[in-house]
Amino acid sequence: MQLFQRTLNRTVTCTGIGLHSGKRVNLSLRPADPDTGLVFKRSDLPGAPLIPGDVHHVVDTRFSTTVGQAGVTISTVEHLLSALAGLGVDNALVEVDAPEVPIMDGSSAPFVFLIKSAGLTAQARPRQFYRVKRKVEISEDGKQVSVAPADELSIDFTIEFDHPAIRRQSLGFDWSERDYAREISRARTFGFLSDMRRLHEQNLGLGGSLDNAVVVDKYRVLNDDGLRFPDEFVRHKVLDFLGDLALVGRPILGRFEAYKSGHDLNNKLFKKLLADPQAWQLVTPSLEQATGLEQAASLEQAATGLAPQAAQSAVA
Ligand SMILES: [Zn+2]
Structure with missing residues (x-):
């Protein structure tokens, strides 16, 4: 378990195109002080306004996840957030010169590469x-997502599409930095050709193409090189889930189970969890780390005759 906060060793930059606009976007990832969290900056606007990357600043989840504050927004933040959370980065400043993060190849692997080239440093x-x-738990229209107590972070995800190339796919993922990079980060976003055509007609998704998404028609995958994993679709849902989870603002120890869930329902679960002070407690594993979380809790309980103290006042 990673006990100390981490940030990037140095600033790294890349260029890609925006999924919405199809135009060029420059992205910089910069180191940030402890307890900053993941913060976005629009360097193209006067005063370069900041937007906190947290669950309270999610303003749209329909097409991609958009964060915003005082009328300033940044879209398509989820794959970059997934890479940052997936590699255990707590503090970073994300700077873009456009209203969206570049889509790159539709996965988070290019961001993983970028973060790894910067290197990570533990903070005091x-x-x-x-x-x-x-x-x-929360459910809506046959979709469901829940979280239960656990000593580590894990995600069990199931999707079901009435489509010959997808059908039912399930994946259990016990989070580790290494497995995130290997098993999850390369999975690309996916879309249906009919939806893409409709978006293009509305002048949306202009940057979307076979270069940055798995595209399926009624019967099959249209990308020449096929899939990166036989179950690339559900792997991408886990990637997205970790990006949504990053918006909670702190790492979570819990076991998530999702059935056909998406950005909107994921965010509703996180809000419901945070709004119920009986459902969680803030812990700083140190003693806990030495003896195992459960054991430490019961030791503390035995020593004091009290339930372990929760430090819940500092958060929303
Ligand atoms: Zn995605």
């Missing part, structure tokens, strides 16, 4: 985790 401030204390 411990990480605080949300430790889930009781199960919280």
